[in-house]
Amino acid sequence: MNGMNGEHKTYIYNYACTKDEIELCALEMRSLFGKDSKTNILESSVKIDPSRSPFIRERIDVIFEGEHIEEIYEKVKNLQIAEMTFKVILVQNSNHHEVEKVRHKDRRKIEREIGLLIQGEPDLLNPEMIYGIMDFNGRWVFGEYNKNMAVWLQHQKKPHSYSTSLSTRVARSVANIAVPNPEGIKAIDPCCGIGTVVVEALSMGINIVASDINYLIIPGVRENIEHFGYETEVSHKDVREITGDYDVAIIDMPYNLCSVITAEEQLEMLQNTRTFANKVVIVTIEPIDHIITSAGFDIVDRCIVKKGASFAREIIVCEKSQKSE
Incomplete structure (x- = not known):
């Protein structure tokens, strides 16, 4: 799936809430997206600013996806950023247990390798664009990263x-x-x-x-x-x-x-x-x-x-x- 050419766009939302807020979080999901999720991740074609919700931590606007990380490496080679600085971050899947999460060393390696493949100017301190990559639901997704401003x-x-x-x-x-x-x-x-x-x-x-x-x-x-x-x-x-x-x-x-x-x-x-x-x-x-x-x-x-x-x-x-x- 590729959302770059006017095709159907997918958004991945990473959620977090306390035990006392679970029902409220689910009701807000149903109101915003027409469905809720039994996990901390929600996938939808509906675009919502993460800062609207007290429960959405971040959103990835999916550009590329693949079963293996190597597929993402191949696809990002064609990603060109015109006169914009960028940064790549690996987003931890909040559904994963600690043992399943990507280790710090591997995270930095993935971020660096993808960053080197993108045709643009990296800037780790003040990038104009942030890209996120995440292991989700048996596949890797890559896209524009948007963080909740609380x-x-x-x-x-x-x-x-x-x-x-x-x-x-x-x-x-x-x-x-x-x-x-x-x-x-x-x-x-x-x-x-x-x-x-x-x-x-x-x-x-x-x-x-x-x-x-x-x-x-x-x-x-x-x-x-x-x-x-x-x-x-x-x-x-x-x-x-x-x-x-x-x-x-x-x-x-x-x-x-x-x-x-x-x-x-x-x-x-x-x-x-x-x-x-x-x-x-x-x-x-x-x-x-x-x-x-x-x-x-x-x-x-x-x-x-x-x-x-x-x-x-x-x-x-x-x-x-x-x-x-």
């Missing part, structure tokens, strides 16, 4: 935060689950809290607006957004008063001591959400399936995210039920 780590240092807020990792994944492809999508976070999800969404180019019933936190939300150089509309509003037309809503159900709400209020929230959004991604710490269905939504996917031994959140993907039309 943008969400910068967002941990925001001016205002809540102890009950989602972590930036979970918030980023929730934004991906809600809006896998941002093009032409309008999103809203009507219970935005201090804006953790909104900041992650904006950083990925998602068109999202925010609101919250608590007027005291609105200035903090705006400051958090501005702190990272983003901008969007942030308003003081009860979710039950929102009107308009959005493709998706993200609702982190209020649960802290300052915002305890009844089941009746939860139902009202979701019933009104149904009037302005076709899809909703709900974050909850308590079972609310009956409220979701009573509000006129179908549950289409879900996962549990744990935090330690005693605390767990559920992420529930819902779509407007056609039965209620």
